[in-house]
Amino acid sequence: DAKTTQPPSMDCAEGRAANLPCNHSTISGNEYVYWYRQIHSQGPQYIIHGLKNNETNEMASLIITEDRKSSTLILPHATLRDTAVYYCIVRAHHGSGNTGKLIFGQGTTLQVKP
């Protein structure tokens, strides 16, 4: 699985958009970009994933560059409850010898401030 690089920490004002970057320059063609977050020792929470196209759901938007070497997770209106460690993970899905295990890096600690 490809490795990712994320800034160790970021701050965001409550109510503003939080933009969390992730570099994955060695991503393969069959690898997806996944985002999870972990709020203070709770189980990691799935946020969103994508392959090539930008994706949006009720939690966030995922913008993937055309060359797929980087992506940005956008929380449109951050709240204090969004304070968490955000993990960007690239992985292939099940099949073709892939187990689907997630390899977590250190993530980005997002602090949302009032």
Next chain:
Amino acid sequence: DSGVTQTPKHLITATGQRVTLRCSPRSGDLSVYWYQQSLDQGLQFLIQYYNGEERAKGNILERFSAQQFPDLHSELNLSSLELGDSALYFCASSAQSIQSTDTQYFGPGTRLTVL
């Protein structure tokens, strides 16, 4: 609520002892993953089961073992416990089929403290 349940929430035991952690996957999910999160190592993949069969192994010690039962729940057995085994243990499940998403959903975890 992810739909994945883990018991117990907390476990305190002594060195040398053996414990069993239990995980019930989301309804319909065939694949179960176990992860360990310690302060110095971060979240690390331990082992995966798919429909009762071991599928992949990660950084799992020989003192640790797991299994997945016919009803798809899974147990992680930790024996000869050491102080360094104190950690959060998470279970995740996914459908892992061609027709459905491969997203893993995590349980709330079991916090193991070895004294």
